[in-house]
Each structure stands twice: as C-alpha cells, then as structure tokens.
Amino acid sequence: MTQRLNYFQQSPELSRKLGELGELLHKTTLEAPIRELVEIRASQINGCAFCVDMHVKMAKLHGERELRLHHVAIWRESPLFSPRERAALAWAEVLTRLPADGVPDDLYEHVLEHYSAQELSDLTFLVGLINSWNRLSVAFRSVPGSLDRLFGLDKANLE
Structure with a gap:
C-alpha cells in the first residue's frame, strides 16, 4: 500500500484538533478497554487497516488479552465480553453503519442500561471520532x- 498524502502535514491544525478531542476522551469515565474495543470494531467495519493496526497494538500495550482482540470481530458470539462492553460494541456498530431509519429505540434503551447519559454522550463522541x-x-x-515508533507502538511486540 502506498500512502496518497499525509493529512497531518496537509492539515496540521485540523489533525491536531482531532488529536485533542481524543485526549479529552481519555479523561472521561469510559474505561480504556472499552475505548480500544470500540475503536477496533469501528475500524474493522470501515476497513481501516491503519487504525485496526494501531488500536490493536494500543490495546495490547494497555494489557488487553490477545484472544479478546481476535474476538472483537465476532463479539456477539464470543463469551469474552461483559454486558457493558457488548453494549458499547453494539452502539459503535449502529453508529458506524447508520441505518436509514436511524438508531433503533430498543438499542438506545439497552445501551442506557449500561451507561449514564454522560457516558453515552462521551461514547458517541468516541465513535464519531474514530469514524473520522x-x-x-x-x-x-x-x-x-508507519507511525509505530512515534506513538511507541513498536513496544507492543506484534509483528
């Protein structure tokens, strides 16, 4: 794969603002494993090899088990995820795919069983950010x- 252009170089201020939003999301009450799982799943759906690669490595560095990383693509069938994680993954999927008729009420109510209004808002910003x-x-x-050294991801020892 050959990179078409470097959007960090072409739009540095905009790229920096997205990065700042990510930093703010790390300060929310959303747990790091949930953030990583959501970022991996949305990236899988969108076919973003760069982001899948990055977030798998980040999750590994944060202590995520490898089997769970392999199971993100099959989270519905896997017994390895908590109800809270499953709700976040379902929310990430529906917002990434955005059905023509919108987000179903039953899914919204289900996610609210696991997340406060503030957490759901933060989770929604996270999904929007990773999709961007x-x-x-x-x-x-x-x-x-390509940015592993810059972000310290080479320490994940995943090659």
Missing part, C-alpha cells in the same frame, strides 16, 4: 505501522 480518523486514513491510504 478511519475516513481520513482510508481516503489517503495511511500505511499500517
């Missing part, structure tokens, strides 16, 4: 692993 990064990386063909 996915669209940039897919459009411009960001090369998986």
Whole structure:
C-alpha cells in the first residue's frame, strides 16, 4: 500500500484538533478497554487497516488479552465480553453503519442500561471520532505501522 498524502502535514491544525478531542476522551469515565474495543470494531467495519493496526497494538500495550482482540470481530458470539462492553460494541456498530431509519429505540434503551447519559454522550463522541480518523486514513491510504515508533507502538511486540 502506498500512502496518497499525509493529512497531518496537509492539515496540521485540523489533525491536531482531532488529536485533542481524543485526549479529552481519555479523561472521561469510559474505561480504556472499552475505548480500544470500540475503536477496533469501528475500524474493522470501515476497513481501516491503519487504525485496526494501531488500536490493536494500543490495546495490547494497555494489557488487553490477545484472544479478546481476535474476538472483537465476532463479539456477539464470543463469551469474552461483559454486558457493558457488548453494549458499547453494539452502539459503535449502529453508529458506524447508520441505518436509514436511524438508531433503533430498543438499542438506545439497552445501551442506557449500561451507561449514564454522560457516558453515552462521551461514547458517541468516541465513535464519531474514530469514524473520522478511519475516513481520513482510508481516503489517503495511511500505511499500517508507519507511525509505530512515534506513538511507541513498536513496544507492543506484534509483528
């Protein structure tokens, strides 16, 4: 894969603002494992190789078990995820795919059983953010692993 252009270089202020939003999301009450699972799942759906690669490595560095990382794609069938994680993954999927008739009420109510209104708002911003990064990386063909050293992801020992 050859990168088309480097959007960080072409739009540095906009890229920095997305990064700042990500930093703010790390300060919310959303647990790091849930954030990583959501980022991986949305990236899988969007076919964003760069972001799947990055977030798998980040999750590994944060102590995520490898089997759970393999099971993100099959989370509905896997016994490895908590009800709270499942709700977040379902929310990420519906917002990433956005059905023509919108988000179903039953899913919204189900997610609210596991998240406060504030957490659900934060989770929704997280899904929006990763979808933005996915669209940039897919459009411009960001090369998986190309920023590993910069972000310290080479320490994940996943090659």
